[in-house]
Amino acid sequence: MAIEQTLSIIKPDAVAKNVIGEILTRFEKAGLRVVAAKMQRLSREKAAEFYDIHKARPFFGELVDFMSSGPVLVQVLEGDNAVSKNRELMGATFPKNAAPGTIRADFCDPNGDPGENAVHGSDSVENARNEIKLFFKTEEICARTR
Ligand code: CMP
Numbered sequence: 001m002a003i004e005q006t007l008s009i010i011k012p013d014a015v016a017k018n019v020i021g022e023i024l025t026r027f028e029k030a031g032l033r034v035v036a037a038k039m040q041r042l043s044r045e046k047a048a049e050f051y052d053i054h055k056a057r058p059f060f061g062e063l064v065d066f067m068s069s070g071p072v073l074v075q076v077l078e079g080d081n082a083v084s085k086n087r088e089l090m091g092a093t094f095p096k097n098a099a100p101g102t103i104r105a106d107f108c109d110p111n112g113d114p115g116e117n118a119v120h121g122s123d124s125v126e127n128a129r130n131e132i133k134l135f136f137k138t139e140e141i142c143a144r145t146r
Helices: 012-016 018-027 046-052 060-067 080-091 105-107 124-135
Strands: 002-008 033-040 074-081 119-121
Touching: 002 018, 002 080, 002 124, 012 018, 012 060, 012 074, 012 119, 012 124, 018 033, 018 046, 018 074, 046 060, 046 124, 080 105, 080 119, 080 124
Parallel strands: none
Antiparallel strands: 002 074, 002 119, 033 074
């Protein structure tokens, strides 16, 4: 087992549903620790920078609109295999495909906009490192010493 850090974003749809606590509880119950967190409303520029990898995709404009439509909670999660553990907890990208018991199955509308999927999680350790840097300075990440 490797101790990893991953970037998690609780997206505007889940913040609007007032389920921040329920989602964080899932991370904590799975053994992930929050080592940094901030609530913010992303500007369109920041959302576009974050999702730059998708800029050529047809859904990019919609994604930027959605991610800047309300506040998000951005966190760094740490723990054994944090990247893959977080992705298992989130479930498939599209809520209608997410397995029962996953965050996206439980907190999204399966018949709603497929991009409104409650959470983002980094897909590799390398991307996690880059995504974390976009939101947090080194000194904003708190070692869990107790
Ligand atoms: P996320 O895991 O944050 O990574 C990229 C995001 O783009 C994804 O979650 C969805 O919110 C969104 N997305 C991916 N594919 C589509 C699509 N076909 N239509 C709309 N949004 C999408």
